[in-house]
Amino acid sequence: MINIFEVNETNKMIEQENLDVRTITMGISLLDCIDSSLPELKRKIYEKITRKAENLVETGEKISMEYGIPIVNKRISVTPAALIGGAACRSIADFASLAKVLDDAARQVGVNFIGGYSALVSKGMTPADEMLIRSIPQALASTERVCSSVNVGSTRTGIDMDAIKLMGEVILETAKATREQDSLGCAKLVVFCNAPDDNPFMAGAFHGVTEGDCVINVGVSGPGVVKKALESVRGADFETLCEMIKRTAFKVTRVGQLVAQEASKRLEVPFGIVDLSLAPTPAVGDSVAEILQEIGLERTGAPGTTAALALLNDQVKKGGVMASTAVGGLSGAFIPVSEDQGMIDAVTAGALTLEKLEAMTCVCSVGLDMIAIPGDTKASTISGIIADEAAIGMVNQKTTAVRLIPVIGKTVGDTVEFGGLLGHAPIISVNPFSCDAFVERGGRIPAPVHSFKN
């Protein structure tokens, strides 16, 4: 029988340490909606999403109430729109109108984000892929809940530099198209290398083509719980530290697994994966940076940061894998700057730079995430940053991503406010030297050799 101390421990995690289930994301395949008639395609998409996800939000809220655990977001991911719209869309405006349908369907079922306005172009772009990518600024400026992602490289295919060059321009255009909201559109746009098919976290979620018709994926969180647990092992050696992270991650993930199974059962949709990510929010005490500081750094960005993050990421996985039947998605520690108060403070104090963040992305999930850069940054510079990040992902056989926000009209020293879970951020400085000639080359960086592993 459960005792009062165990009950109190769980409830303390929920009430004081921000333990929550970050998202229940329903993945919906739209492959069976494909049609050469645009109006028919739109009708089928709207009908399928609103039918499949009709009870998603209500079910999430019921589970939350019964177990007393907050489920912060209920979301939907769909098959990459470039694949779905290819047969029907003849222009950029046609594609943007698909985004509108996704937005309407999301609003109808009450989810706050729908991901999958995406293209997978790691080896090359079809005309439909390119058209979708070019439509992203218009799509994100004219919708509220749609999230977009583009996969520009993978370990097996290499890096599509043409797509990266285009994405530099598209990010800048998206920033301009949403300049009235501090370029918020870019917060809903991710560029990936090795994008996972089953990621439940926005803005990069999409329902991969290898997935089934409909699936429930759950993203857990809990940086605050890990931070609090580590306070009890201050000064202890690394073995003790790692053991504590592992144990805590195990407990957090067990809750995620419970919620995932319940949601899957009640919605009669197969369970996909639990994503074991430590996802921070701007709330005080819900920060990955604070964990790194608890491990022993004065500020995130100090020497030792990459090592501390590497061990944190690995222990979270080790603890979480044992607690779940299937693990997937991104699974690791997120380091979004604007969504983590400790990261924001570190940037403001001058401890954390873009270059150090890049190093950190070599050892943890995601990549350069929610970083506000000056609005006058050149498109080619953004492309260069994406290429660097994609190269890290390609060579290290891991997912990396870039979600940069060039804030139009703002520069280093200014701050930008996105609101809600997206938080706020100081504008970070970007290396001023040019990579124009590098980006202009065009073509593809070949896949790396991975056979000489001895």
Added chain:
Amino acid sequence: MKKTIITVVGNDTVGIIARVCTYLAENNINILDISQTIVQGYFNMMMVADTSKSEKDHGTLARELQDIGDQIGVVIHCQHEDIFNRMHRI
């Protein structure tokens, strides 16, 4: 039978258990186990209850218990036992 865990935490005062138990009795909820401690002046109680015979759904019970908690100045949670079993038992 699905068990429900009801926890009450707050400043100690006269009649907390009476108030909660009256509500549970009125709603046909059987109490299977009670444990209670006072930690640094704070009242801390956990009940294991069987809500299967209650006509109200879990959401209503949780909300009404929360309201009672507000009236007597304590925090009352009503949660399915599985969240604790999952976290603390392998």
